[in-house]
Amino acid sequence: MDRSTTTLLFIPGNSPGMLKNAPVFGADCLILDLEDSVTPAEKDAARILVRHALPWLKTQGTEVAVRINPFSEAFLGYEDMEEIALSPPDVIMLPKATKEEVQILSGLLDEIEKKKGLAETGIKIIPLVETAAAVVNMREIAGSSGRVAGLLLGAEDLTADLGVKRTRRGLEILYARSKMAMVCKAAGIAAIDTPFADIRDEAGLHYDAHTARALGMTGKAAIHPGQINVIRKAFTPDEEEIAYAARIISAMEEAEKESRGVLALDGRMLDAPAVAWAKQTLEKAKRATTW
Amino acid sequence: MMNVINAAGREIPGYIEGYGPVKPFGGARVGTKEALRSEVKVKINQGRSKLLPSLAEAFEQCGLQDGMTISFHHHLRNGDQVMNMVLDEAARYGLKNLKIAASAVFPVHAPLVRHMEQGVVTGLVTSYISGPVGEAVSRGILERPAVMQTHGGRARSIEAGELKIDVAFIAAPACDPCGNMNGLEGPNAFGVMAYPVADAMYASRVVAITDNLVPYPACPVEISQEYVDYIVQVPSIGDAGGIVSGTTRITNNPVGLKIARLAAGVIQASGLLTDGFSFQTGAGGTSLAVASFIRDYMKRHNIKGSFAMGGITGQLVDMLEEGLFRCLFDAQCFDLRAIESLRKNKSHLPISTSMYANPHNKGAVVNMLDVMVLGATEVDTDFNVNVTTDSNGILMGGSGGHSDTAAGAKVAIVVTELVKRRFPVVVDGVTAVTTPGETIDVVVTERGIAVNPRRADLLSKLKDAGLPVVSIFELKEMAEEMTGVPDKVCFGDKIVAVLEYRDGTVIDVVRVLS
Numbered sequence: 001m002d003r004s005t006t007t008l009l010f011i012p013g014n015s016p017g018m019l020k021n022a023p024v025f026g027a028d029c030l031i032l033d034l035e036d037s038v039t040p041a042e043k044d045a046a047r048i049l050v051r052h053a054l055p056w057l058k059t060q061g062t063e064v065a066v067r068i069n070p071f072s073e074a075f076l077g078y079e080d081m082e083e084i085a086l087s088p089p090d091v092i093m094l095p096k097a098t099k100e101e102v103q104i105l106s107g108l109l110d111e112i113e114k115k116k117g118l119a120e121t122g123i124k125i126i127p128l129v130e131t132a133a134a135v136v137n138m139r140e141i142a143g144s145s146g147r148v149a150g151l152l153l154g155a156e157d158l159t160a161d162l163g164v165k166r167t168r169r170g171l172e173i174l175y176a177r178s179k180m181a182m183v184c185k186a187a188g189i190a191a192i193d194t195p196f197a198d199i200r201d202e203a204g205l206h207y208d209a210h211t212a213r214a215l216g217m218t219g220k221a222a223i224h225p226g227q228i229n230v231i232r233k234a235f236t237p238d239e240e241e242i243a244y245a246a247r248i249i250s251a252m253e254e255a256e257k258e259s260r261g262v263l264a265l266d267g268r269m270l271d272a273p274a275v276a277w278a279k280q281t282l283e284k285a286k287r288a289t290t291w
Numbered sequence: 292m293m294n295v296i297n298a299a300g301r302e303i304p305g306y307i308e309g310y311g312p313v314k315p316f317g318g319a320r321v322g323t324k325e326a327l328r329s330e331v332k333v334k335i336n337q338g339r340s341k342l343l344p345s346l347a348e349a350f351e352q353c354g355l356q357d358g359m360t361i362s363f364h365h366h367l368r369n370g371d372q373v374m375n376m377v378l379d380e381a382a383r384y385g386l387k388n389l390k391i392a393a394s395a396v397f398p399v400h401a402p403l404v405r406h407m408e409q410g411v412v413t414g415l416v417t418s419y420i421s422g423p424v425g426e427a428v429s430r431g432i433l434e435r436p437a438v439m440q441t442h443g444g445r446a447r448s449i450e451a452g453e454l455k456i457d458v459a460f461i462a463a464p465a466c467d468p469c470g471n472m473n474g475l476e477g478p479n480a481f482g483v484m485a486y487p488v489a490d491a492m493y494a495s496r497v498v499a500i501t502d503n504l505v506p507y508p509a510c511p512v513e514i515s516q517e518y519v520d521y522i523v524q525v526p527s528i529g530d531a532g533g534i535v536s537g538t539t540r541i542t543n544n545p546v547g548l549k550i551a552r553l554a555a556g557v558i559q560a561s562g563l564l565t566d567g568f569s570f571q572t573g574a575g576g577t578s579l580a581v582a583s584f585i586r587d588y589m590k591r592h593n594i595k596g597s598f599a600m601g602g603i604t605g606q607l608v609d610m611l612e613e614g615l616f617r618c619l620f621d622a623q624c625f626d627l628r629a630i631e632s633l634r635k636n637k638s639h640l641p642i643s644t645s646m647y648a649n650p651h652n653k654g655a656v657v658n659m660l661d662v663m664v665l666g667a668t669e670v671d672t673d674f675n676v677n678v679t680t681d682s683n684g685i686l687m688g689g690s691g692g693h694s695d696t697a698a699g700a701k702v703a704i705v706v707t708e709l710v711k712r713r714f715p716v717v718v719d720g721v722t723a724v725t726t727p728g729e730t731i732d733v734v735v736t737e738r739g740i741a742v743n744p745r746r747a748d749l750l751s752k753l754k755d756a757g758l759p760v761v762s763i764f765e766l767k768e769m770a771e772e773m774t775g776v777p778d779k780v781c782f783g784d785k786i787v788a789v790l791e792y793r794d795g796t797v798i799d800v801v802r803v804l805s
Binding site (some may be wrong): 024025224 | 548738
């Protein structure tokens with residue numbers, strides 16, 4: 001899990017059929033959910049199912065995360081961790097996270113890794129930013145453990161906490177998104193945008209994902225496999241960008257060949273950030289799958 | 292007689308009791324150069340009324356006797372009542388030992404099981420069988436094996452006189468007093484009349500059964516008076532609502548959409564999706580989704596296709612009306628939009644089943660197909676496809692046009708989920724071979740695409756397009772990783788169905804479940 005992870009797909013942890021098919025949709029990371037998509041009566045069954053699905057899912061070429069229940073709700077989060085410890089995923093997602101809870105989780109993961117003989121701090125944490133307090137403390141949460149590989153914005157809970165309406169335009173989460181983009185960039189971790197709730201509104205998702213990318217978010221979570229391609233496209237350079245990046249790289253190579261210190265394209269001087277952008281753009285385009 | 296291994300690698304007896312000597316399948320593209328068409332003795336009628344008051348009277352006039360072969364078409368699909376009413380009447384009439392030559396059998400034909408139990412019906416020749424009749428045949432209800440043909444194979448065998456029909460009973464949504472029929476008018480309009488064309492032309496006697504007697508002449512004429520001996524008017528021939536085949540809505544199942552997107556990618560990468568493109572796809576959510584992706588692509592790239600064929604749905608009608616195809620060849624209407632289009636649009640062309648797919652005529656349309664999109668219950672590592680039995684060995688389908696279109700199309704693509712109902716779809720050996728692997732070019736699943744090694748040309752095109760190509764063996768391993776290797780189905784010795792390839796050779800047999 002890093003800033004190159006663009007598509008993350010939530011899969012209900014209590015659905016064997018969906019768990020079986022989860023790897024086929026091309027998401028960079030699967031999030032096996034034990035929280036919102038699982039009813040209280042199904043929690044036990046879901047965590048056992050997820051534990052058994054994990055070893056196979058981890059062989060399917062995508063990263064696998066588990067969203068546990070919050071530590072603040074009864075003992076659910078801890079019970080999830082007890083079961084998941086038997087077959088740990090690549091990433092744990094912690095809802096309604098605080099700095100202290102991330103540190104508790106990190107301690108639990110230390111023990112699990114020791115017990116199972118796994119590499120230290122190999123299991124990463126993605127705290128979910130879902131409250132006004134968490135938005136204010138975002139930087140502290142991001143820095144609370146070396147395991148934190150990114151932050152995920154939970155807009156539904158956040159707007160509920162704020163007491164404002166969630167809209168298609170998304171002005172109500174503009175500040176949270178912008179802050180998350182900056183905090184995560186500064187920390188070198190992934191800034192993952194909130195899921196788009198209306199699975200039938202492809203145009204809305206397109207707008208939402210492009211907005212998130214424009215603000216500096218590095219990826220976006222999906223709640224339906226049909227959202228993956230739209231999100232991937234939004235976070236993948238388009239043909240024009242790719243062509244421009246390729247021209248920058250070939251101009252750079254030519255300048256290097258001719259031992260020229262100054263780089264120019266179409267009469268404009270190009271500096272180091274432009275070259276870095278071009279390299280990043282081509283790398284992203286290469287990784288993006290068409291099908 | 293000794294068993295033989297046919298060209299599909301299946302061991303079959305040289306002689307089958309109740310069927311006769313076996314011509315083993317020798318390969319899909321081994322064709323004869325000449326074929327004979329059967330002679331028909333015609334009962335001349337230059338003016339007598341053809342209208343009869345009852346089915347019993349029709350039996351009487353046709354000289355229907357024990358042991359004869361009577362035929363039916365399935366354009367009303369699961370809404371058909373004609374086969375049931377004729378057989379009920381045959382039972383009352385005291386007939387025994389009849390052979391049914393039905394182009395397809397559906398769950399609505401469940402009463403046929405009773406007629407089989409009571410010996411009214413002892414033989415069955417069909418191209419598709421689903422529901423209680425399939426289960427009963429699988430359990431050995433018939434003494435002699437059922438014969439499963441392809442759509443094209445059925446037309447061929449009737450024309451060749453191999454399948455001799457004594458009396459053809461033809462359900463007609465509209466019929467005039469001289470026997471001119473069409474499927475376009477009346478309360479049970481089902482559209483094109485393709486399957487009964489060969490029956491009408493080659494049966495010894497032809498009886499039209501209609502619930503809509505129209506003044507002379509019926510217009511248009513799909514099957515003409517020159518072939519029809521008698522007409523019986525009945526209160527209802529069935530329920531045209533039953534023609535809707537499978538689902539007529541594009542799937543919203545994400546796995547189905549993924550498969551469809553990949554299949555559309557295969558078609559694009561094949562290089563065939565250019566002006567003049569022709570294709571066929573079945574109904575069903577995933578197939579409709581493939582057509583939908585193709586439609587978008589053709590619009591975006593301003594491609595004008597030649598024809599689409601089917602199994603016509605409203606979606607193909609839309610593509611015709613949008614100018615994406617010059618015409619539709621229609622062998623069966625799958626929804627009411629298709630019927631409406633057939634009525635009004637001169638570019639929506641009805642065709643007979645022989646024109647559609649007969650391998651021994653002077654040219655079938657399947658040979659002009661660029662791309663065919665097919666389904667599968669099982670596919671084996673030799674690319675053989677089973678759409679005849681389920682994974683438990685019960686008859687639940689049949690070739691229909693599967694083998695015909697696979698043989699004719701330049702690229703035959705099977706689309707299927709890799710695992711269905713916890714059974715792997717890609718297996719070492721299929722339970723029954725419906726369509727030989729040599730005619731299947733590509734298998735598309737949600738977890739990867741396998742290309743038949745015979746098609747090295749396609750393989751490189753698909754790889755160049757970045758499609759997720761794997762070997763058929765890798766697909767099998769992926770499936771088994773999820774399901775384990777299922778136990779083999781246990782069959783007894785008795786053969787319950789003989790599967791004929793389109794040329795009449797035997798490609799496989801299905802044995803009784805033990």
